Amino acid sequence: MIAKRSLSNLPDEKLAPLGLAEPEATLTIQRAGKPDRVFDVGGEAFGTRDRYLREKDTGTIYLVKEDLIRPLKHGTTRLPDRELIGVEMKELAKVTVKDATGAERSFEHRNRVDEKAAYWGAVGEEGSLEPAKTWVEALLKLKSTSFVAAEDTPTTTTVMATVVTEDAKGQKVTLELIKGTDADGKEAWYAKSTHTRLLVKMSSAQTGDLVADIPTVMGAKAQ
Structure with missing residues (x-):
């Protein structure tokens, strides 16, 4: 997942305009052999449909394309993996x-x-x-x-x-x-x-x- 840009050291009072004061969802990325990375999912950027994500551990805010987030909202019904076992x-x-x-x-x-x-x-x-x-x-x-x-x-x-x-x-x-x-x-x-x-x-x-x-x-x- 590649961010379009990132922001760091943003004070808490500036989180609300980004939809991050009360985030609407949480995104957890599991990595083999590494700690999970957890992000708060915020609102849309003004004039675009890009989304703000804020990493819980570091507080760094990322702007990512909506196309990356949209499929995850309905992942339980739309993700394409239909395999039951996943082995040949x-x-x-x-x-x-x-x-x-x-x-x-x-x-x-x-x-x-x-x-x-x-x-x-x-x-x-x-x-x-x-x-x-x-x-x-x-x-x-x-x-x-x-x-x-x-x-x-x-x-x-x-x-x-x-x-x-x-x-x-x-x-x-x-x-x-x-x-x-x-x-x-x-x-x-x-x-x-x-x-x-x-x-x-x-x-x-x-x-x-x-x-x-x-x-x-x-x-x-x-x-």
């Missing part, structure tokens, strides 16, 4: 599936670096499991349709399956596939993962089919 098949090392009863089974991606020789098998068992491969492929194709806005919060939810994925670096993502009732009283599917962080809406057909196939994967025999 070749990077995936292990998947653990738990159904609504608590029964679970783990599968590992063997020879994953060699696409032609790669296959999926149950942890602790020999042989390949084609149903596991097919199910994981369908899992990775699953995408959210949007985040759930406050006014669309479901009235009931039941976790129908929990999936824990682990990539080659040991990074894990936990995903819940959730069946519920939407704000209009209709049956709907949702998901929430450590990648999405928030509850997201799902395609009922695709998500329902994936969950319905879990018993097949759980009971599959190695070839």
Whole structure:
């Protein structure tokens, strides 16, 4: 994020004209391995639609383009990342599936670096499991349709399956596939993962089919 200009050492009595005496929002930027940077979001600059930001730690004020701020105002519904897990098949090392009863089974991606020789098998068992491969492929194709806005919060939810994925670096993502009732009283599917962080809406057909196939994967025999 690049500022058009910055101001420092501005006295508190001059914050009000910039909309920073009572800021309308807060912007937090998380950085890997570094402290968060937190900004107060102020008003628009006179004659433009640019916005004032004030860094909480330093008090420095920045003028940034409105185009940088506008998408964040509606980030829960407009941000483009529809991924539930955020990992490609070749990077995936292990998947653990738990159904609504608590029964679970783990599968590992063997020879994953060699696409032609790669296959999926149950942890602790020999042989390949084609149903596991097919199910994981369908899992990775699953995408959210949007985040759930406050006014669309479901009235009931039941976790129908929990999936824990682990990539080659040991990074894990936990995903819940959730069946519920939407704000209009209709049956709907949702998901929430450590990648999405928030509850997201799902395609009922695709998500329902994936969950319905879990018993097949759980009971599959190695070839």
